[in-house]
Amino acid sequence: MDHQALDAFLTAAVGEYQLITPEAPLPCFALLMGSADRGTLHVERVAFGRNARTTDPAARLEFSETIVPRFGPAYENEHRAWWIDSRDLLKASREADALGLDLLGSIHMHPDWHRIGPPQERDFVLSERPTPMDHHMFGNTTWPINIICYLERRADAFYHSLAAWAPPRAASPGSPCTELPLRVRTRTTAGV
Template sequence: MTYTYPHTVLIGFDSLKSFTGAARAEYEDCTPEEPPSCFAVLLGTVEDGVAHVVEIEYATNARASDPIATEEFAGTIASCFGAAYRNPRRGFWCSSKDLLRIQRQGERRRLDILGSIHMHPDWHRMGPPAERGLRISEHPTPMDRYMFDNSRYPVNVICYLESTGGKLSAALAAWGPPPEESADAPCPRLTLRFTAD
């Protein structure tokens, strides 16, 4: 049986406010040497092609402490996507303990792990000088595509934060994993809507 991915994602305003608040705090505290890291797991249900995000659960980044993550970033990821990924603050690897906790919490409430939400900063403005030519937005980077392809979660939300004229703004977009049958196909964009909780 072939799994049908959702075409629309519904997420509550309160959940969104919680995430953007955490993302803003990370953004304001980061430096060119220490990029911001904000990631959460999405719990909910899928019905008739619509993913209903019910909860956002934060997780620990095991990127620098999990031996499998360290090996993956040092070997595969850095060689494919650049030396910047040797920085242990670059990229997110969800703690397996947190993922198990979140999965069990979801099962008790009859919710599934739908995917994740993470933040992209305007790194072309605030990152190290050598990386300022890389434009980042709410669209998946090649690294995101790699992670979406490997996790196969149906919903992957990117929250892009940008500072313009002293004001911080956010753009959000939701993406499905790339089609399995095509190695070079882009991630499909999903309709993203916000609801009153």
């Protein structure tokens, strides 16, 4: 992953994090654009879009009939989880095509909800590992790479950790995601 793409996402994620309240676990989500070459996925850019979770009829139906019954009433909160607006997905796809890139997957934030969420949800500790909901979503999108960025604030500083995940194998629905090696291209060129 290019550092510029990661920096763009982190800037947005920190901005959203600062608006989170115990009642509103605001998500941060972006699409990953890049290329695939000999088994390596190279993320060069991110593309943001609007959350259509409460406005898209398919999203509302998926949440009411599948997500909430399967993953619990916490997902009734309209601020939890992401459903990218189909117009923004199309726009990102066209932008990727114009740049000679592919849509490779997604990146989203997991905040330190066990510290900043409501007291009744503080037993559930998020990290850069997928939740059961993430496994479900990654399996449904089947994008080759999905990155989770765990973001926490300690004192006045933000810290993050990342992990990349391939969707569950199509032949094994319900199986866990597979962790992928993740490297971030650094800014420095010293010694090259």
